[in-house]
Amino acid sequence: MPVPKGATLDPARTREAILESATALLYERGLDGIGVAELCAAVGASKETLYRHFGSKDGLIEAVLENRSRRVLAWIADAAASAGAAPKARLTAVFRALATWYAAPGFRGCAIVNAAAQRHTSPATPIAARHLAGYLDLFTDIARATGVPEPEALGRQFLVLLQGATVVADHLAAPEAADTALSAALTLLEAAREPRP
Amino acid sequence: MPVPKGATLDPARTREAILESATALLYERGLDGIGVAELCAAVGASKETLYRHFGSKDGLIEAVLENRSRRVLAWIADAAASAGAAPKARLTAVFRALATWYAAPGFRGCAIVNAAAQRHTSPATPIAARHLAGYLDLFTDIARATGVPEPEALGRQFLVLLQGATVVADHLAAPEAADTALSAALTLLEAAREPRP
């Protein structure tokens, strides 16, 4: 039966629902690990609906990744912001947030980085680049707030720690990689603040 | 024509040739980005030959990843070993080697980590875990040689830096991530050697 009897017809909400469901499934199965048909079945939408909203599977993937990137960056930025102004507190908040993510059931690494590993082409690659750049902005801000001579260099070190912790937490099934990265980050911050002779 | 006229019939060598060619193609195209047929055509072997040697595409992938892991770990270990006994020199040698890798044309991140990102199942996942454990052994050795109180913790920090640098170098197209990681590693080593009050 086309259009269930008591359904609420709202294209924007439909689109959002597909996006939500597809985000989870593409993350846990991989971009090539699930087909459009199964995706539609799980979402509860028809192929026609999906294609009208996203044009193609690649279009859906692009929307999913863009959406995910925005949300993750906002989540991390919020965690940092709600920790106050002190650089150490902000850093700690970021890696504590990551720790809960790494320990969450179903954690499979960063969806955007994973996607770029699967399809080393547009649109995944540029989205991944922007995603990392977003992290870098945040970390550079934190580094700048410490007044160290080269905040950009320190920010890049933080970014490397975040990405490395995500990979290690995933493939070694070691959520405590967040603590490893945090203690390293704090040490680097101290060292940058008071360089050794 | 089955079996070319002047061919040298050597199953072991044939297997090696397929492995070599498949390693490169699966790396640059992704595990699902190339089919068995095209793989065979590029290798110059028939499907029957490929399937006799590896049983299935998954069997081929497993052999490729296992082989790659062994070679990469040996390459990094050699770089460290040929730098002498001094921890700082060994660390520096490792990240210098990584720098040349990151800058090499066709660099696409770590093949094993990428594979595990694409297929979060056996055999990719356990191979990735062993791969990271291999790095960890090397780094823990280096950390132990410095006489710091907790060499395991320092080794884990080095591992996080390596993995993070690889991801950043790939998706930000920034080979200099190796330098970022190296300077971080050296700072962490110093700090672990002479803890601050």
Place this chain on the structure above:
DNA sequence: GTGAGATCGAACCGCTCGGTTCCATCATGG
């Protein structure tokens, strides 16, 4: 109340996938 549009369900398309099989051909070891 009516028309526009959203949606479902299903059938359908051409293609490619991983995998199997058969056969002619040739090198090689005994």
Place this chain on the structure above:
DNA sequence: CCATGATGGAACCGAGCGGTTCGATCTCAC
């Protein structure tokens, strides 16, 4: 010198792929 077996080439298989189309049905804005 002969039997074994490695190989290439091609045909073939069923399944699933991404994507399209159609018609029936229902909601909703006007």
